[in-house]
Amino acid sequence: MTESISREEARRRTIRMLEQIGVVLTEEEKAKVEVTDMGLGELEKSGLQLITYINTDRYCAKDLVLMPRQTCPEHRHPPLSETNPGKMETFRCRFGKVFLYVEGTPAASPKAIPPAGSEACYTVFHEIELNPGEQYTIPPNTLHWFQAGDEGAVVSEFSSTSDDESDIFTDPRIRRLPD
Amino acid sequence: MTESISREEARRRTIRMLEQIGVVLTEEEKAKVEVTDMGLGELEKSGLQLITYINTDRYCAKDLVLMPRQTCPEHRHPPLSETNPGKMETFRCRFGKVFLYVEGTPAASPKAIPPAGSEACYTVFHEIELNPGEQYTIPPNTLHWFQAGDEGAVVSEFSSTSDDESDIFTDPRIRRLPD
Ligand SMILES: [Zn+2]
Ligand SMILES: [Zn+2]
Numbered sequence: 001m002t003e004s005i006s007r008e009e010a011r012r013r014t015i016r017m018l019e020q021i022g023v024v025l026t027e028e029e030k031a032k033v034e035v036t037d038m039g040l041g042e043l044e045k046s047g048l049q050l051i052t053y054i055n056t057d058r059y060c061a062k063d064l065v066l067m068p069r070q071t072c073p074e075h076r077h078p079p080l081s082e083t084n085p086g087k088m089e090t091f092r093c094r095f096g097k098v099f100l101y102v103e104g105t106p107a108a109s110p111k112a113i114p115p116a117g118s119e120a121c122y123t124v125f126h127e128i129e130l131n132p133g134e135q136y137t138i139p140p141n142t143l144h145w146f147q148a149g150d151e152g153a154v155v156s157e158f159s160s161t162s163d164d165e166s167d168i169f170t171d172p173r174i175r176r177l178p179d
Numbered sequence: 180m181t182e183s184i185s186r187e188e189a190r191r192r193t194i195r196m197l198e199q200i201g202v203v204l205t206e207e208e209k210a211k212v213e214v215t216d217m218g219l220g221e222l223e224k225s226g227l228q229l230i231t232y233i234n235t236d237r238y239c240a241k242d243l244v245l246m247p248r249q250t251c252p253e254h255r256h257p258p259l260s261e262t263n264p265g266k267m268e269t270f271r272c273r274f275g276k277v278f279l280y281v282e283g284t285p286a287a288s289p290k291a292i293p294p295a296g297s298e299a300c301y302t303v304f305h306e307i308e309l310n311p312g313e314q315y316t317i318p319p320n321t322l323h324w325f326q327a328g329d330e331g332a333v334v335s336e337f338s339s340t341s342d343d344e345s346d347i348f349t350d351p352r353i354r355r356l357p358d
Binding site for chain 2: 021022023024025026029053054056058059060061083088090092094132133134135137156158159160
């Protein structure tokens, strides 16, 4: 086993990947890049790096960065009120490849497999492959997870308001920690 | 006077500018790039090029492209219902320079001037200069207009739902025409 990389190294790699594909960040934004292992302690396998550009009570925009084969664990965005059916997300791939899994007919030969040891916490396998310029919109309250291909990935996320605390993860060990 | 460029040439330039800064578009998206002169017939001076990535009943994301010194005319996004105070927009500069004008204390020496012949239709001069990586959020129902610097500009727009028909332009000659 390789030793897990540090959050600080993940943050540096994230900034480098964004710069390489032409994303310009201010110094303040670089300092605000988030790295989360969702409390699982295996960042290279399970986790996510991201920068939030804007999150208002109406909409949200982020760039998500995944290291090679890193997986964002299965979760859904539940209804929050009478008028809010839950977060709706559009993922637009900008670099690399993303294998996105949602509810629906499972892929016969999925191109990504859940992280070893966490298989029980992955239950949906309808596969959407996103290459640069391709995008997919996930309806509210729909289970989903995603994994980068062998080069990692950069994904722009356009969505309704983001309220991470309300996300429901399939893996009961996951707590979404603030940085 | 130089002859005005054609819509088709503006569309080609737009795709080239996006490609140059690393934005990947699918062939379907290239075909959907919009060019609008707002009916004023002077595209190089007044107008906008754009690609809409997603526009749902909850959020919207576009990339806007401006040719050198091209101006998007003054307008506001009015309230649409009891629960919708009007479109809220975040402009994030990705290439070039944008001079954005909103309601508030007017700039003593504005860095952009309204297109010749249309001066009467520009009434707000509080200046915000956006360079790559910088962004600004315009509250609903607030008058605004913007002009690119000498190299043109690419601006990502993150917003609530876009409903162009309801936009209110200061210039009474403007009709927002579908392509
Ligand atoms: Zn999600
Ligand atoms: Zn506007």
